[in-house]
Amino acid sequence: MSFYEDRIFPVALDxxxxxxxxxxxxxxxxxxxxxxxxxxxxxxxLRYYTDRATEVVGVEPCAAMVDMAQKKVDKLIADSEGKISRDKYQLKVGGGENLDLEDNSVDTAVACLVFCTIPDAEGAAKEMFRVLKPGGKMLFFEHVHAAPGIKARVQNLLNPIWKPLACGCHLNRNTKHMFEQAGFNYQQIEEYHHSKMFPIFSSVIEGIAVKPG
Ligand SMILES: C[S@@+](CC[C@H](N)C(=O)[O-])C[C@H]1O[C@@H](n2cnc3c(N)ncnc32)[C@H](O)[C@@H]1O
Structure with missing residues (x-):
């Protein structure tokens, strides 16, 4: 990873x-x-996981980001004064396309602003489906291609410039369709404009997708 990806991009993201x-x-x-x-x-x-999340496995290809996440884990554990066990969190350097997890072994998968970036996003959606237990849920919040119109055309136009600036992020992915193709059913899905995000990537989908039982 480059200095830009390791040091500048994480700050810009925050x-x-x-x-x-x-x-x-x-x-x-x-x-x-x-x-x-x-x-x-x-x-x-990380700070939003409750006690109901008994184990949190985080996978991330950028080692510098994993180090930053690990610092947050360390702080959560220190602040809990012994209430949170160190075993609760496992952070691994790796990609979503090739998960080092057993089939049907996960209760909840989380996809938050990541399917815009994963190079083989279809492969990663299939991997998340594979590792979820039947009936398991994927919680998702993703920015996507806007509905047909001017904004969608601008996203297509800016995408080649945006991708290197945002470390591989695409402005124009159809993630809703991708999840369906991987086998998920939607329990809940909202498609809306997020007022707190920059307009160029403010078209989002949010909800719960289920692996059929
Ligand atoms: C826009 S950031 C979002 C980070 C985080 N999910 C959040 O909500 O703040 C996109 C993330 O996708 C990660 N990423 C890139 N390629 C990936 C892959 N093949 N598998 C999993 N994550 C990947 C990037 O390193 C980056 O951390």
């Missing part, structure tokens, strides 16, 4: 996403049991 704390909390608080968060980044969601 600034760009500073307004979505409530969305993160709402998404993460229903995670329960053994949880897998793919592309956990610098650990921005």
């Amino acid at each position: 600034i760009a996403l500073a307004g979505i704390a409530d969305t993160r909390r709402e998404l993460i608080q229903s995670a329960q049991g053994r949880v897998l968060e793919v592309g956990i980044g610098n650990g921005a969601n």
